[in-house]
Amino acid sequence: MFGLDAFMLARIQFAFTVSFHIIFPAITIGLATYLAVLEGLWLKTRQEDYKTLYHFWSKIFAVNFGMGVVSGLVMAYQFGTNWSGFSEFAGSITGPLLTYEVLTAFFLEAGFLGVMLFGWKRVGDRLHFFATCMVALGTLISTFWILASNSWMHTPQGYEIVAGQVVPVDWFAVIFNPSFPYRLLHMTVAAFLSSALFVGASAAWHLLRGNQSSAIRKMFSMSMWMLLLVAPIQAYIGDLHGLNTLKYQPAKIAAIEGHWDNSSGEPTPLILFGLPNMAQERTDYAIEIPALASVILKHSLTEPIPALKDFPEEERPFAPVVFWSFRIMVGLGLLMLLQGVLGLWLRQKGRLYHHAFFLKFALWMGPSGLIAILAGWITTEVGRQPWVVHGLLKTQSAVSAHGDLHMSISLLTFFVVYSFVFGVGYYYMVHQIKLGPDGDHEAEEHDLPTVSGRI
Template structure:
């Protein structure tokens, strides 16, 4: 295997694991800030217990995200030095802004959120929760600005093979950025929502009358009822933007080979890239034009409009996109089912819905990975779309043995770190919102009443009462 292919596999391995953490922590930080706010204004202990419960989970996931993400900047230098050299004047400032405005903000206030509950005023602790949530959103903003510029470059000038900034407003707010930011941010919130829904369902199966899981499930379902349909709408707008700025990618996503009006949509097919056709295709006539252009007579671009060496590997984005859409449809059905059960007063006791919610907890992660794969593989063979090829981005002196060695090391490290982190999160979940069942109950993080000199034993006794 070539150093190029191994470098691409390594980047995929690292990003695929790392993106799972932002997909969870971005939404979870906002959920924690929301519950902290409810507690701050209402002083209800139920909201406090929920906030403490998810804050412990957030701390583990945040740590996993930081460790898994450290590798990525190193890869730019070790594996993609020519890409780094060509784009440094644009990519480096954007990533620096992410570190300065997002990571420092998030990490700094995280310390207050985790350890300051009994050490700072209530308003300061709530403010820290809001700042952590804001930091995750700032991080999403800058990372998506960077990736979107690589997808739809703007505001640059190319001099001697290097990109130089000409207009930072155009660079940051490039043509695909608003759609990509909205689509990704909503995906992260939906991912978190289904995790909260699944955990709530598991807790309710153990204790149907428990107040905290009921609150979590009810709140999350209202959120998902708004976000899942909104995500489908935003995804459609993102598709229209892709039709304008990345028609070849859209053609690959649909495995559409020839430009034509009234184009069909392939529900299923086996793309045959060598012979430029689809095998075993199940198609709906004219529906492709209606979906992709909002006009049944609209013209849909084809892959044969560009030379073969400018086409992405079609099968990967084709199937990844359909996995993403399938997950979205399953999410929508489950949310609608929950809404119906809520109206009938059966939401917290319907065994089928609770089991389905538990099994649906990973759906958001699957959709995020599938969507990211669609976006990044559909961009090939370019790192900067239409301007810098992936083959011209890899480090020139890199050997296959070197990349294989680092890939093996990353594989072992991630297969140790992520299962260990997931097991720790599951242990917290099994302990429940009140922390029962562990030697060190989660409830010890709750604020003590009266003097700060109360013993832990007295605090736990009061909580149990």
């Protein structure tokens, strides 16, 4: 297929399926917490807007949750079908971690999701709120285990290699490996940001069409407050994550920076834009700020950061992809910071709901959180290459022995099925968003229980 061998097709297939999958958990994590906040505010204030928004966003959440489960199962099966070498080598660690995720997070979510979605007038208000909180907690626990498994692949520890296989000897060290805390926080906050931007864009769409209902205003206001609070936190976590990556995966940092050579001994400039050239071992057309990369990553005006030429050619990540995916992520992050600050300024001026340019800006920023998440995962996963388990197992050794034709048919099938199935889900979500919370007439049939309801 297009001159690609089975190895590259397997990599493309996994990248395709995981890229589809990560979108849904990202929205699910943020919306689950948002729903818990909405129901808590309704129980406290009894303002109908919070109940209306809860019913509206619970439908979007349910669709995302379902598509996330389906896409996650497909992705998990690929470990055995396409990456049997990885499963054989590291399955004794990644297998139990994924099992813990199912036993704790998935069972918790599945157990309370039915009460959350269909428990109106069937359970008391406190029990229903508890169910919503448990579903939200389940999404966070799921994030914990998935990031523990993936982070171990980046910074493995707590293991021994026996007969060519990884054997866990310290589960605490396996789970709380060096990159895990930073990657867990970075992904969780990214999910909150993505949901805030998604919610804000939905509200902006209605505000631009003249819908100035109190529910729409509350939706937009809450999303802008969340953005203002979380975007700076994410920038700080990202900086800490970068320092951790410099310590444990310096080749990835060198690729991110597009930095090739330390022979001059000078501090490393920050390359804003350029075209990393793997063949010529340089970054063409570089626009640089002198010494800034050393200041950011080494906190020094003299000490250079690692360069790509410090590593064997066969162990260098593909710099053009890592270089640009990182800049897409950071560039969108800066726009998120700008949006939060502009929102605060317009709020103080009393123009938050009426400034047409800002509302259009918020609308266009709607998918930016998801794009930034995809760019971030591309950075971290392509930057880990050529390793599947960093320093222990190379990607080439992890792939299953499939033929080119088999992988071509499999990849084309995924393209067709995913486009249809998830296209339908996407259409439904867009349709619901266009209806808006004020167009949700089904909510009255499933009213939240009253204060005097059962417990």
